[in-house]
Amino acid sequence: MTDIQKIAAIGGGVIGGGWVARFLLNGFDVSVYDPAPEARQRTEAMIEHGARALNKLTMIPLPKRGNLTFCDNLQDAVSDAGFIQESAPERLALKQSILKEIDHHAPSDALICSSTSGLMPTDLQKDLRHPERLMVGHPFNPVYLLPLVEICGGDLTSDQAKKTASDFYTSIGMKPLILRKEIDAFLADRIMEAYWREALWLVKDGVATVEEIDDAIRYGAGLRWAMMGTFQVYRVAGGDNGMRHFLSQFGPSLKWPWTKLMDVPDLDDDLINTIAEQSDDQANGMSIQQLEEKRDDGLVAILQALKNENWGAGNILKDYEKILYEKAVRQAQEKTVDYSKPIELHETTVNPGWVDYNGHMNESRYLQVFCDATDALFRHLGMDQEYVKAGHSIYTVETHIRHIQEVSQGKPIAVKTQLLGADEKRLRMLHILYRIDTEEVLATGEHLHVDMNASSACPFKPELKAAIDLMWTHHKKLPVPNYTGKGIRSLTG
Amino acid sequence: MTDIQKIAAIGGGVIGGGWVARFLLNGFDVSVYDPAPEARQRTEAMIEHGARALNKLTMIPLPKRGNLTFCDNLQDAVSDAGFIQESAPERLALKQSILKEIDHHAPSDALICSSTSGLMPTDLQKDLRHPERLMVGHPFNPVYLLPLVEICGGDLTSDQAKKTASDFYTSIGMKPLILRKEIDAFLADRIMEAYWREALWLVKDGVATVEEIDDAIRYGAGLRWAMMGTFQVYRVAGGDNGMRHFLSQFGPSLKWPWTKLMDVPDLDDDLINTIAEQSDDQANGMSIQQLEEKRDDGLVAILQALKNENWGAGNILKDYEKILYEKAVRQAQEKTVDYSKPIELHETTVNPGWVDYNGHMNESRYLQVFCDATDALFRHLGMDQEYVKAGHSIYTVETHIRHIQEVSQGKPIAVKTQLLGADEKRLRMLHILYRIDTEEVLATGEHLHVDMNASSACPFKPELKAAIDLMWTHHKKLPVPNYTGKGIRSLTG
Numbered sequence: 006m007t008d009i010q011k012i013a014a015i016g017g018g019v020i021g022g023g024w025v026a027r028f029l030l031n032g033f034d035v036s037v038y039d040p041a042p043e044a045r046q047r048t049e050a051m052i053e054h055g056a057r058a059l060n061k062l063t064m065i066p067l068p069k070r071g072n073l074t075f076c077d078n079l080q081d082a083v084s085d086a087g088f089i090q091e092s093a094p095e096r097l098a099l100k101q102s103i104l105k106e107i108d109h110h111a112p113s114d115a116l117i118c119s120s121t122s123g124l125m126p127t128d129l130q131k132d133l134r135h136p137e138r139l140m141v142g143h144p145f146n147p148v149y150l151l152p153l154v155e156i157c158g159g160d161l162t163s164d165q166a167k168k169t170a171s172d173f174y175t176s177i178g179m180k181p182l183i184l185r186k187e188i189d190a191f192l193a194d195r196i197m198e199a200y201w202r203e204a205l206w207l208v209k210d211g212v213a214t215v216e217e218i219d220d221a222i223r224y225g226a227g228l229r230w231a232m233m234g235t236f237q238v239y240r241v242a243g244g245d246n247g248m249r250h251f252l253s254q255f256g257p258s259l260k261w262p263w264t265k266l267m268d269v270p271d272l273d274d275d276l277i278n279t280i281a282e283q284s285d286d287q288a289n290g291m292s293i294q295q296l297e298e299k300r301d302d303g304l305v306a307i308l309q310a311l312k313n314e315n316w317g318a319g320n321i322l323k324d325y326e327k328i329l330y331e332k333a334v335r336q337a338q339e340k341t342v343d344y345s346k347p348i349e350l351h352e353t354t355v356n357p358g359w360v361d362y363n364g365h366m367n368e369s370r371y372l373q374v375f376c377d378a379t380d381a382l383f384r385h386l387g388m389d390q391e392y393v394k395a396g397h398s399i400y401t402v403e404t405h406i407r408h409i410q411e412v413s414q415g416k417p418i419a420v421k422t423q424l425l426g427a428d429e430k431r432l433r434m435l436h437i438l439y440r441i442d443t444e445e446v447l448a449t450g451e452h453l454h455v456d457m458n459a460s461s462a463c464p465f466k467p468e469l470k471a472a473i474d475l476m477w478t479h480h481k482k483l484p485v486p487n488y489t490g491k492g493i494r495s496l497t498g
Numbered sequence: 499m500t501d502i503q504k505i506a507a508i509g510g511g512v513i514g515g516g517w518v519a520r521f522l523l524n525g526f527d528v529s530v531y532d533p534a535p536e537a538r539q540r541t542e543a544m545i546e547h548g549a550r551a552l553n554k555l556t557m558i559p560l561p562k563r564g565n566l567t568f569c570d571n572l573q574d575a576v577s578d579a580g581f582i583q584e585s586a587p588e589r590l591a592l593k594q595s596i597l598k599e600i601d602h603h604a605p606s607d608a609l610i611c612s613s614t615s616g617l618m619p620t621d622l623q624k625d626l627r628h629p630e631r632l633m634v635g636h637p638f639n640p641v642y643l644l645p646l647v648e649i650c651g652g653d654l655t656s657d658q659a660k661k662t663a664s665d666f667y668t669s670i671g672m673k674p675l676i677l678r679k680e681i682d683a684f685l686a687d688r689i690m691e692a693y694w695r696e697a698l699w700l701v702k703d704g705v706a707t708v709e710e711i712d713d714a715i716r717y718g719a720g721l722r723w724a725m726m727g728t729f730q731v732y733r734v735a736g737g738d739n740g741m742r743h744f745l746s747q748f749g750p751s752l753k754w755p756w757t758k759l760m761d762v763p764d765l766d767d768d769l770i771n772t773i774a775e776q777s778d779d780q781a782n783g784m785s786i787q788q789l790e791e792k793r794d795d796g797l798v799a800i801l802q803a804l805k806n807e808n809w810g811a812g813n814i815l816k817d818y819e820k821i822l823y824e825k826a827v828r829q830a831q832e833k834t835v836d837y838s839k840p841i842e843l844h845e846t847t848v849n850p851g852w853v854d855y856n857g858h859m860n861e862s863r864y865l866q867v868f869c870d871a872t873d874a875l876f877r878h879l880g881m882d883q884e885y886v887k888a889g890h891s892i893y894t895v896e897t898h899i900r901h902i903q904e905v906s907q908g909k910p911i912a913v914k915t916q917l918l919g920a921d922e923k924r925l926r927m928l929h930i931l932y933r934i935d936t937e938e939v940l941a942t943g944e945h946l947h948v949d950m951n952a953s954s955a956c957p958f959k960p961e962l963k964a965a966i967d968l969m970w971t972h973h974k975k976l977p978v979p980n981y982t983g984k985g986i987r988s989l990t991g
Contacts (some may be wrong), residue, residue, distance in 0.1 A: 151722075155714065200728055211678075212685070213678060219730050222686060222727040226690055227724050230715055230719075230723045234708075237712050243786075284729055284741045296730070307803050369868075370862070401901055403899065404897070405986055408893065414806045489985070492898065496920065496924055
C-alpha cells in the first residue's frame, strides 16, 4: 500500500474527469488543473456519473469523498501531490511541455502517470529532472468503472515506481497490467485500432451500416470478450484436441483476404459524414447522457454478474469490495452484535439472475436469501466447517414465508433475524427481509431447523449450544410478532 | 413463423453439435449425419452442455426435447427435412460437393444454410438445382447460447428464403443479421480476424503473453463490447460535441503505426508452440470442460444482466422467453388432465446448479420447483401473456414448506397439485414433491395466491374463473391432508 494522500489531475476531459471521479470517490483529495473554461462543470458532472455508477456497483459503503480543489495554475495543483495523473491532449510536444512543468513543481518523489493512449513514455520522460517516476497509466472509458489500466514504463522508469503505481491503482479497484515492452499504442489500443480500421473499411465500402457492424459484435463475440480474450476463447473452442491442433487450422485462413488492414482507409469528410449520420440513426433518439447511463448500468450489471461467477473482471470487483469492506470496518470500528434486538448478519442486492420476466425477484429467491441469512447466523454461532465435517448438519424441516412486497433487480436488501425458540437440537427462527434504502419489509420467513445428527445422547455440540443459549436468553425477551406460529387459513366462500 | 418441423444437421463438430443442441432443445426433431466415428458421442455431450446452459438461462420451461436420430448417410438425414444446417469443414470443394448432395436428396423447398465462417454463398450455390434456397447462416460458439447468426445470400438466393430463415432463427432465440453485400468472412469474422492477426503479432514480437493480451481486453474494452460495438462506444465517448467532431480527432492516429496489420504474421511452428505453451500457463490447471462451463455460466450471467437492463443481447433473451412462454402455454393447455385426483403438470430433474456443498438439493430450490409447478398450473388454467399484459398478475402471499427428505443431483422429480380452495380472487393449493423413480415424498408446499389486480369489481377474468371453478368442483371432494392449515409450533422446553 502506498502513502499517497493527495492527488493532482492535470486535464479534466472525458479521461481526466473520469480519473478525478475515481480518485475522489475512493476518498482521496484531488486538485485539478485544466485551463478550459468548461472544465470545472464537466469534471463535476463526471463525478456525479461516477458516484451514480459506483453506488450501484457495490453495497459496501464507499469511503468518505475526498476534497476537490480546482486550481488556477499547474503549480498549485501539483506542489503537494504524491501522485499526478496527466490527461492532456494527445500531442507529443504539448505533453512533453506539461510533464516538464509537473516535474519541476511536484515533490521529487511524487509519481507521474500519463493517460496517453499511445505516445511512448521514453519520449515523454527524456527531458525530466526525475524521469524515473514517469510512466504511462493508460485507463479506459468510463475510467470510474472499467478496471483495466495499462502501465508502461520508458527506458528511464524505475521498477519501484511501476510497482508503487500498480499497488495504488489496485487499491482503488483497478486491474493494472504492467507491460514488458514499450510499444506504440500499448496492448489494448492496438487491438481496438485493428477492429476500428476494419470497421471503417466496412462502412467506406458500403458493406454495412455502423449499426449492423456494432450488432455483429455485441450479439456474438463481444459477449465472450467480456469474459475471455481471443486466445482463451480459441482454447475452449479447440476442445480436447488442444490449442496446438486448433491453431494449426488457422494457417490457411491467415492468407485469405479476411481483412483489408493491409491498407488504411482515408478518413475524409465523406466517410466522416456517412458514419456520423448512420450513428445518429443508430442512437434512435437516445441522448448522449441516456446512452452513457445505459452503458454504465450495463457495465455495472455485467461486473456484478461476473462477480457471482468468480471470474475475470468480477474478481477485481470482489477484491475491491474486500478493500472497501476493510476500510468500512476500520471507519466504523468493530461491529458489535447487540442481542437486545433482532440481529443483522446478511445483506445483498437483488441479483440479475434472480428476477423473473416481470422484473421482480422470483419468489424462490426470497427463500434463498433466508437460507443465506440462516447460514450467516450459524457461522456467527460457531458452526464452522469443522462442525459439518464432524457429521453434524442442520436441516430445515419447516418454512413459512409471508410475501409482502415485490422488489426489483439491484435493490439493496438485508435480513433481521430473531430466535423464536431453541432446545437441545432444534432452532426456531424468524427472518424479516427488508429493503435497506426504503426500510420497507418485503417478506417474513419462519423456520424450524433440526440438527440431524443430534440425538438425546448427542445434542448440539456444547460450544454451539452455549452460543445459542446466550442469544436465546436475550431473544426470548423480545416481543413475538402475532403472525408467527399460524398456518395458511382456509378460504371461505 | 415457419412450418419447419424436422431439421437435418450435416456435421456434428463444435459448431454442428451446437446447432443440434439449439434445435433439439427448442423442440425440433433433428437428424444428424456426420461420418466421423466420434461424432455421436461429441454431439450428445454438446446437447447436455446446451441443456445445462439453457436451463440456467431462463426459468421458463423449455419445450419438450425433439427426437434425435443419427443417420448412416446424408440422404436419410435430409430426405424429409424442412431445414438443413450444413457445418462441414471449411474447404470449398468439400462443401460444394456436400451441398450438391443435400440439394439432390432434400425436398426442393427445404431451406439450406451453411455455417461457413467465410466462404462465399455464390460459390457454394452455383452448381445446385435449387440455388435460391441456399444461404450462409453463420453462428458463433457456443451456438446454443450466443444469439448472433449472420445470414448472407449469394447471387441466386431469394429474398423470401432469407426472410424465412431469419424468422426461423428468431423463433429459436437468435438475432439474425441479414447482410446487404456478400463479402469474404462477412462482418463479425472480419473484425475478429483483425483482432486475431494483431494479437498474433504481439505474441510473435514478444511484446506480451497470450494471458496479458487477453487481459488487455477482458478487463477493459471487452466489457463494453458485450453491450456496444465500437461506433456506439465512440459516440458516447465523444459526448455532447458529437460524433462528427469526435471522429475528426482520429484522422492523425490512423496514420500512426498503431497496428502491424499492414502485414500478416507467419503462423509457423515456433509461433504455434509459443502460443500453445502460454495458453497452458494461462489455463492454470483448468480443464477444457471447466473452462467451457465457466464460459457458459458467464455468458448466461451476462445475458441475464443485460436482460434486466433492457439492452442488446438481453432483449433477444426477453423476446425468446416470450416465445418459450407461449409454447409452454400451448403445451399445458393441450395436456388432458384427470381432475378426480391431484394433477401433475411439472416434472424435472435435480439440476447440477441446485445442489449445495453436501450434494443435496438446496432448500430454496424446493420452492423453485413448487413455483414452476404453480406456473404450470396457471398456464394450464389459461393465464397467458394477454392476461398478464391486461394488468393481472397472480402473486404468492404465503408459503408453508415441510421438508421431508433430501434428494441429490440428477434424480427425477415431479409435483402433484391439489386445490385446497378458490374464491373470486384467491387460490389455495397444495404441492407434493416426490421422486419419480422411488415415489418417495420429498416435501409438501402449501401456498396462498392472490390476483393482485382483482378487486370486488374485477375478480379473476371470467374464462380463468371458469377453469378454476371446474377444477375446484372436483378437488373439493378430495381428502385434505391433516398437516395443512397448521403453523410452525412453538418449541417447548
